[in-house]
Amino acid sequence: xxxxxxxxxxxxxxxxxxxxxxxxxxxxxxxxxxxxxxxxxxxxxxxxxxxxxxxxxxxxxxxxxxxxxxxxxxxxxxxxxxxxxxxxxxxxxxxxxxxxxxxxxxxxxxxxxxxxxxxxxxxxxxxxxxxxxxxxxxxxxxxxxxxxxxxxxxxxxxxxxxxxxxxxxxxxxxxxxxxxxxxxxxxxxxxxxxxxxxxxxxxxxxxxxxxxxxxxxxxxxxxxxxxxxxxxxxxxxxxxxxxxxxxxxxxxxxxxxxxxxxxxxxxxxxxxxxxxxxxxxxxxxxxxxxxxxxxxxxxxxxxxxxxxxxxxxxxxxxxxxxxxxxxxxxxxxxxxxxxxxxxxxxxxxxxxxxxxxxxxxxxxxxxxxxxxxxxxxxxxxxxxxxxxxxxxxxxxxxxxxxxxxxxxxxx
Numbered sequence: 399x400x401x402x403x404x405x406x407x408x409x410x411x412x413x414x415x416x417x418x419x420x421x422x423x424x425x426x427x428x429x430x431x432x433x434x435x436x437x438x439x440x441x442x443x444x445x446x447x448x449x450x451x452x453x454x455x456x457x458x459x460x461x462x463x464x465x466x467x468x469x470x471x472x473x474x475x476x477x478x479x480x481x482x483x484x485x486x487x488x489x490x491x492x493x494x495x496x497x498x499x500x501x502x503x504x505x506x507x508x509x510x511x512x513x514x515x516x517x518x519x520x521x522x523x524x525x526x527x528x529x530x531x532x533x534x535x536x537x538x539x540x541x542x543x544x545x546x547x548x549x550x551x552x553x554x555x556x557x558x559x560x561x562x563x564x565x566x567x568x569x570x571x572x573x574x575x576x577x578x579x580x581x582x583x584x585x586x587x588x589x590x591x592x593x594x595x596x597x598x599x600x601x602x603x604x605x606x607x608x609x610x611x612x613x614x615x616x617x618x619x620x621x622x623x624x625x626x627x628x629x630x631x632x633x634x635x636x637x638x639x640x641x642x643x644x645x646x647x648x649x650x651x652x653x654x655x656x657x658x659x660x661x662x663x664x665x666x667x668x669x670x671x672x673x674x675x676x677x678x679x680x681x682x683x684x685x686x687x688x689x690x691x692x693x694x695x696x697x698x699x700x701x702x703x704x705x706x707x708x709x710x711x712x713x714x715x716x717x718x719x720x721x722x723x724x725x726x727x728x729x730x731x732x733x734x735x736x737x738x739x740x741x742x743x744x745x746x747x748x749x750x751x752x753x754x755x756x757x758x759x760x761x762x763x764x765x766x767x768x769x770x771x772x773x774x775x776x777x778x779x780x781x782x783x784x785x786x787x788x789x790x791x792x793x794x795x796x797x798x799x800x801x802x803x804x805x806x807x808x809x
Contacts, residue, residue, distance in 0.1 A: 424541065424542025427546045428549055462517050473503060532568040532575070533733075536571070537736070547735070552760025553732070561724075561726040582614045585614045591621060601719055653680065660774075662723060662779070691719070709733075763779075764779045
């Protein structure tokens with residue numbers, strides 16, 4: 399999908415990060431993220447040493463508790479919020495449901511055999527390792543840049559909560575690397591694995607249809623069937639009706655209380671924050687989602703946009719099309735920054751570096767605001783991120799309107 403000439407040109411745009419300043423950026427990022435992760439894991443160990451404290455009050459407690467129930471022979475009990483709370487024994491009154499297909503339960507089940515802090519540590523290390531592996535094909539061998547994007551501040555919300563956003567990002571990057579290398583079947587396998595969190599994958603089929611990647615589509619469908627059917631044989635057909643009910647309840651709950659979800663960064667949340675009725679906001683979001691699907695198809699169909707621009711546009715559309723987008727899913731923004739840089743849309747000019755910095759930071763400011771409160775967290779995410787995503791998406795679409803010679807050159 400990408401000619402050797404285009405790939406060399408994209409790699410060359412990254413060379414400024416092999417400088418002394420690049421090494422400073424990579425080193426500071428690595429140290430800061432290591433300290434952040436180390437502090438979180440230390441707190442997890444300390445808290446669970448206290449009498450009666452089984453888990454830490456973060457999202458990961460649902461994964462861990464579901465794994466324990468599966469190991470105890472009660473996999474379907476994961477859909478019972480009260481049963482989950484009995485296992486993790488942490489803020490039982492909080493609405494924290496299980497909302498994943500059976501393949502994801504298979505993944506988290508081994509974690510249930512460990513204590514909470516050990517399981518959380520393993521989950522965190524594996525997530526970071528997979529993201530670092532998935533970024534490697536796109537950093538041109540520049541180590542400081544690899545460190546900067548593999549340990550980006552945009553990951554902080556997901557790392558703090560123990561969410562699965564880094565696994566999603568790793569899968570997306572692996573699929574894009576396979577597509578770039580025209581390894582169509584392998585790309586389909588990675589895309590099929592992404593259906594373990596299907597709500598953020600609805601834009602991918604439009605990109606594949608645009609490039610007529612039939613082998614990738616069939617491989618993705620086959621992989622989805624396998625990772626759905628085999629766990630169903632393990633857990634039983636009753637799993638799917640329970641998941642459907644849980645998803646419906648969750649959607650209704652989110653719609654009713656979305657204006658109070660201060661860690662959400664979607665357009666729907668921004669509109670409700672501004673006083674728009676939640677039902678109307680959702681209709682506007684559906685219209686935006688449809689427009690994103692058309693735009694992704696046009697972008698990937700065009701021969702005016704390079705592969706990196708198409709990749710950036712796809713990731714941006716994934717974020718913009720999600721009605722319920724949380725701060726930890728802003729992890730994808732670090733990859734957007736890299737692809738915009740590789741595509742020549744953003745360069746090392748000062749104004750461009752500011753945009754890259756905002757993308758690289760993602761929703762980290764919301765997380766840091768938990769510890770040192772400076773401003774209402776809603777405005778750190780809702781007021782900043784959607785406009786930034788729309789602007790960057792417009793820059794990508796601009797590439798299929800203007801002739802190729804008008805692309806921005808590296809500074």
